[in-house]
Each structure stands twice: as C-alpha cells, then as structure tokens.
C-alpha cells in the first residue's frame with residue numbers, strides 16, 4: 001500500500017488534528033441531529049443480527065481514532081477484512097489467533113496497571129487530556145469468535161476473563177474498549193462483562209428478548225426494542241448511554257473506498273517517512289491453517 005497519492009506528493013503532512021477526547025461522531029438521531037460519543041471514558045458494546053451494521057459503527061470509531069493525535073489502536077478481527085484496513089496504523093492487529101489475542105490482552109492489563117500506579121503517585125483517579133498520555137483504543141469485531149469459537153474452552157475463558165479486566169480497568173486510564181458481537185447471550189459474554197459497557201448499541205434483533213439482552217432487562221416492555229428495526233434499515237440501532245433512555249440512531253456509513261482513503265491519509269500524517277511493513281503477514285495464517 002502506498003501512502004503518497006499524486007495530490008499529496010511533495011507536500012508535508014500537518015499531522016493529526018483530532019483528539020480521542022473530542023466527541024466522536026457516529027451518526028444521526030431520529031431528528032437528524034448529530035450523535036456523538038465520549039469513547040475515552042465509556043466502553044461501547046454493539047450487538048445485533050448479522051448485517052445489522054455493527055461493523056459499520058465500529059469502523060466509524062476506528063476512522064476517528066486513526067485521525068487522532070497521541071492515539072494508539074489495538075484491533076481484534078478474526079475475519080480480517082472488517083478492521084484490516086486499519087492494520088498498518090495499529091500497534092497490534094489480532095487475526096484468528098486466540099493465543100495472540102490472550103498475549104495482547106495480558107500486555108494491555110500490565111499497561112493499565114502501570115497507568116493506575118502513575119495516577120496514584122500523582123494523587124489522581126482518572127486520566128485527563130492534558131496528561132499527554134496516549135489513548136489506547138481497543139476494538140474487537142465479532143467478539144464471539146474469541147469467546148466461543150477459536151481455541152480451547154480454557155483459552156476462551158481466559159480471553160473473556162482478561163477482557164473483563166480490561167473493560168473494568170481501562171476507562172479511567174485512557175484505554176477504552178469497543179466491541180461488536182451478535183447475540184450477547186450468556187454463552188458469548190457473561191452479563192457481568194456486558195454490564196461493564198457503559199454504551200450499548202442494539203442493532204436489529206429478531207426478538208424482544210434478544211434486544212433486552214443487549215440493552216438490559218425491561219426496555220423492550222417500555223417500547224424500546226431493536227426488533228422493530230426493519231431488516232432493510234441497516235445501520236439503525238437503539239443507543240443506550242449510561243443512565244439514559246435508549247435513543248434511535250442511524251450510524252454513519254463509510255464505504256470500503258472511504259475507509260481505505262482515511263487509512264491511507266492517516267498513515268501519511270502519522271508516518272511521513274513512509275509506511276512500515278504490514279503488521280501482519282496473511283500467508284502466516286494460511287501456513288498455520
């Protein structure tokens with residue numbers, strides 16, 4: 001992949017202009033008003049039927065993240081193609097390899113612990129923008145691949161336990177987690193893990209019960225159910241922000257071309273001397289399979 005397009009040849013990149021502490025634009029609400037998330041201090045779980053638009057939403061957040069100053073990405077995508085476009089910009093890109101995933105989660109937990117030690121030493125309880133410490137954004141597409149499909153039962157449990165640790169520790173030390181999964185039932189993510197996600201987005205579901213599993217018990221009975229989203233209305237979801245009432249949103253959508261354009265531009269602004277070798281060599285997985 002080349003990062004220098006004819007229009008930018010010979011130009012000097014100005015560097016990233018956004019911050020992860022800025023509101024992250026993810027789409028519009030039912031009145032057409034923009035919807036922003038405060039991703040640094042909240043973990044986000046997106047769930048719903050296949051084709052509902054979960055990967056679209058998480059890609060919006062990646063697109064913001066790569067354009068941010070002092071922001072590092074850690075991407076998990078067993079399917080490779082959803083988050084793959086950002087892989088050269090990420091500190092780590094984990095494909096269908098649960099050992100790699102566990103290893104990276106352990107390292108993230110060490111970083112989180114170090115950050116809390118620093119906060120304690122500085123008589124503080126949470127990281128702020130002016131601290132100059134990087135935001136480490138972890139994005140996981142199709143979480144169920146790691147918690148139920150790849151590896152052994154013991155590895156899946158270890159993955160889920162480490163992830164629970166990161167989701168509980170990360171948000172006050174600049175290490176938020178964004179995860180997407182289909183039905184977040186107990187076998188995919190235990191309620192104890194699900195409840196740690198302050199933001200929850202319910203994309204189309206087939207039943208009231210599935211919607212309740214995502215948003216929390218009782219919302220469907222009050223009229224907030226993702227089963228009333230039409231299958232053709234991809235990208236529509238109910239967004240529950242901590243303590244609020246679910247609101248109907250339509251996520252913004254980036255086409256493949258948009259995504260690669262943003263990724264190339266971000267690579268150019270982040271690494272003006274050229275793009276390093278790809279973080280992953282796809283042939284390694286082919287040989288391992």
Ligand SMILES: Nc1ncnc2c1ncn2[C@@H]1O[C@H](COP(=O)(O)OP(=O)(O)O)[C@@H](O)[C@H]1O
Nearest residue numbers: 049050051052053054055056234235251252253
């Ligand atoms: N916000 C959106 N607006 C319009 N179309 C969308 C939107 N999000 C997704 N789509 C369409 O739906 C398809 C599936 O979306 P995707 O994000 O891959 O779903 P999921 O990850 O939930 O399986 C996309 O290929 C696209 O055509």
Ligand SMILES: [Mg+2]
Nearest residue numbers: 054055082141
């Ligand atoms: Mg998807």
